[in-house]
Amino acid sequence: MASKPAAMTAIPASAPAAAGPLARFLRADRPAVMGILNVTPDSFSDGGQFFDPAVAIRHAEQMAADGADILDIGAESTRPYPGQKPVDRDAEIARLAPVLPAVIRLGLPVSIDTIKADVARWALDQGAVIVNDVWGLQRDPAMAPLVAERGVPVIVMHNRDDADPAIDIVADMVAFLARSVAIAEGSGIARDRIAVDPGIGFGKTPDQSIEALAKVKALHQLGLPILVGASRKRFIDRIDPSPVTARIGGSLAAHLHAAEARAAIIRAHDVRETVQALKVRSALGAAA
Secondary structure (H helix, E strand, C coil): CCCCCCCCCCCCCCCCCCCHHHHHHHCCCCCEEEEEEEECCCCCCCCCCCCHHHHHHHHHHHHCCCCEEEEEECCCCCCCCCCCCCCHHHHHHHCCCHHHHHHHHCCEEEEEECCCCHHHHHHHHHCCEEEEEECCCCCCCCCHHHHHHHCEEEEEEEECCCCCCCCCHHHHCCCCCHHHHHHHHCCCCCCEEEEEECCCCCCCCCHHHHHHHHHHHHHHHHHHEEEECCCCCCHHHHHCCCCCCHHHHHHHHHHHHHCCCCCCEEEECCCCHHHHHHHHHHHHHCCC
């Protein structure tokens, strides 16, 4: 069982204002919105809707038009379900190759969602500028040195091979992410290049995902910007039974909660609606 998290440090009144390379991707007025682009045949959220390169590129163009601040592209499904088959490096790159260069030409910062250093290296060579590792630098030992060598920001996410309903999930998140940060710093990655992600829906029961999101402020003790991706996740169905495609209301509620908890980045499928919700929240706060 993970150790109990250390006492909380003081939390700023607004979202952490990262200095350095990560700061240029964040916003002062509201959380930045990261649009999700899955070029996979088996994503839990879109079922391969954007596996066709032309369709994927059009979707990226639409997310850019809808106000995305960052685009996150991945070519291996991270759906946390049994029977998931790994995708090898060459297949992952082959899926990305017809899409990534066109997405980069849109002019937005592009994040590569992968746990493989070889794939990250290839994507960075194409022009990606952020690495998003859903195993928090704890799966491929070559990933942290690569990120350090390239000097790019990295997002480290909490994950587990299997959900364990008996554990203190918040303590586990803090301990896991503290290890990820230690790996990053030990490899030469500066703190101003790191963001942390609670991993909603990964290695957690639906109830644990609810708790992780409800208590996401606990991650502020790490002193780093927080990314939250609760879009269309299974915990929404736990609260209000609904198919994946009918969870936009729950996704927006979750992301507004994350904004209230001073998350710096929101990772979402429904970019236009998410941007609008965050803009309205900011306007109401300014007018209060």
